[in-house]
Amino acid sequence: MTTDADGVAIRARGLTRRFGKLVAVDHVDLEVPARRVYGFLGPNGSGKSTTIRMLCGLLTPSEGEIEVLGLRIPAQADELRPHIGYMTQKFSLFEDLSVRENLEFLAAIQGVPKAKTKARVDELIGQYHFGDRQKQLAGTMSGGQKQRLALACAVIHEPELLFLDEPTSAVDPESRRDFWEKLFELADIGTTLLVSTHLMDEAERCHRLAILDRGALVADGTPHELTAQLEGRTFIVETDNPRAAQHALVDTPGVLGVAQVGNTLRVLTGADGATPEMDKALAAAGQKARLAATPPNLEDVFVAATRKGDGDKERAA
C-alpha cells in the first residue's frame, strides 16, 4: 500500500453525507498530502467527524468519491483498515482493562505478529511514559493520560495514516503540547495525520489545514497562506469603552467581525478594507478610539471564511 506518486494520501471529490434532511457534509473536495499533519478546523457540528468517518470507511457517503492510500472507499474499506489508525473523539478504549492489557488487545486485533507484540508494547509504554502505570486501569486515568494511551493504541500497528478526531478537546494545555510533540514525531517517521480540532492554537500547528463550516469546505491551505490572504484587513481598536465601540463598529459597512479581547477590540474587515468608515462610525458614536493594524491570525481566517457567505446576522457575536 502506498500513497500516490505525487504524495497524496487522501483524495475526495464532491464528498456529501445527508442524515435525513440535514446535510452534514456538503460536496467537500479534499487533498491531503502524505507525511504531514493535516488539520480539520471547524466548530462543533461543522461535519468534521462525519467527514473523518467517511474517509476511514465507517460511514457510507451519500455522494462523492474517496480514494485513501490508493484504495477506493467505502468499497475497499476492509483492505484499508490494516493501514490506518483511528482515534475516536470519545475515549474508546476499554476502561476496565489496564494500560498494558489495552495495548496487548489492540496489538492482537491489529495483527501485530505475536513474536513482536511484547517488544512493541514495551516500546510504546516507554515512548508514551506509562512505565509506572502499566497495570493501572484505563478508566482511572486523567484526561491527558487517556489521550496518550489512545494514541499509543492507535499507532500500535504503525499505520501509514492516522485519523484523530478532536484528540485533545478534553486535555489541559500542558498535556496538549506533549501530545502534539508526539504527532510531529509520527509525521517525521512518515505517518500521514489527519487531525480535527476546534481550537485555533492547534490548527496553527498543522502543516496544512482545511476549514469546515456547516458541512462545506470554506478555505484550505497552509496556516501561513491562509493568514497572508488577510494581510491589511485586521485591526486592534483601543478605547475606553470597548462595549460601546463594538456596538458602533458592528454595523459598519465592510466590517466582517468585531471581537472583544480584554480592553481592546479586534476587527476584521472585508477585502476592500474599511478604515475611513470605521473612523466615521467611532466618531459618530462619540468614541475616542485608536485604530492600529495588526497581523492576522487563524481566528481571523476562520471568521473571514465563515462570514463570507452568510450576511450580517451573526456579526455581533
Next chain:
Amino acid sequence: MNWRRLWAIVVKELRQMRRDRVTLAMIVGIPVIQLVLFGYAINTNPRDLHAGIVDQANTAGSRALVMDMLATGVVAPVARADTPQELMAMIRQGRISIGIVVPPDFERRRIDGRELAQVLVDGSDTAVQGAAAQLAQVPIDSARPDTRAPMTSTPVGGRISVVSFYNPQRRSAVNIVPGLIGVILTMTMVLFTAIAIVRERERGNMELLIATPLTSSELMVGKVLPYVAIGLVQTSVVLALGMWLFDVPIRGSVLDVYLASGLLILANLTLGLLISTRAQSQFQAMQMMIFVFLPSILLSGFMFPFAGMPRVVQWIAEVLPLTHFLRLIRGVMLRGASLWELWPDGLALLAFIVLMMTAAILRFRKRLD
C-alpha cells in the same frame, strides 16, 4: 412539595416514555402477553397427551375400553405397538407420555374382576402423572356389556392400574431441577450477550473496533465462547446442588447432560447476540430479553404442561429453545434416554443456533450508518 416542579417531572417522564418505543411496547405488550398466556394458553389440565396403545386382547370389549379412555380427551393416540416393552421405549424417547396396555387375557380378567389394563406414565413430567390418574378413573361399566360376562356393570374404579416410571414418588424437585438448569441458562445467557455489544456501543468501544481489521464473525464468535464456559459452570452448580440437596438422579450419561446444556447455552447466547445487534441501549436489550424470557418460562413446559396448550401456542413454544431443552434434559436425566434417541429436539436447537448466529453476523454492520 411544589406542584409546578412535580408536574414538570411528570410531564417530562411521559414525554420520554412516548419516545421510547420499547418501553411503550412493554407497557401494552407485557399485560397482553401475560393475560393471553395465562387465560387462554395455559391449561393445567393437560389434554391430548401423546399416547401409545397396546391392545393385546383386541376384543370388542378391549377396544371399547380404549375408546372410552380416548374419549376423555386427555390422551390422543399417536402410536400403536405390539408389546409393553415397545411402549416403554417410546416413553423413554419422549415420543409418547402415556402408554395404555390391555393384556391378552382382558376378557378373563373382566370376568374374574381383576385389573383390566395398565396405564404406563412418564413420571418425568408431574402434570402427566395427574392426567394418568384421571384416565384410570374411566368408569369400567361404560364398556360395552358383554353378554358372556355377568359382572359387566361393576362400577369399580381402580381396575386400571397406573404404573409411573422415573419419578414414582412424584417428588417435584426431581422434575423441577433439570428444568431449572434450562431456566437459569435462559435467563443469564441471553442477558450476557444481549448487552455485550450494546455496552461496547454505548461506551464507544465499538467505533474503535470496527475501524480495525476485526471481522464480524470474529467479534460475534469471540463474544459467545467465554460465556459457553460460564454456562457450563452454572450447569454444574445446579446439577451438583440438585443431586446433593434433592437427590435428583442422572439416569442417562453425564456427557449427554452437558451436551444438551451446551446446545441450550449456544442457542441463548446467539439469540442474545441478535438482540444486541438491534438494541440501542443496555436497558433496551434487557427489555427485549424479557419478551423472550416470559414466554420461555410459561410455554416451554417448565411451569405448565405443554400438552395442555392450544395448537397455535404449541407452535410458538416449538420456536423457544427452552422447550426443546426441557425435553432433552428430562429425557436424559430422568428417563435415562440417550441424546441420539432424542435427536429431533437436539436438531431443533442446532438449527436455532445456526439461524441466530447467521442472522447476528449478517445484521452486524461494520459501519456506523
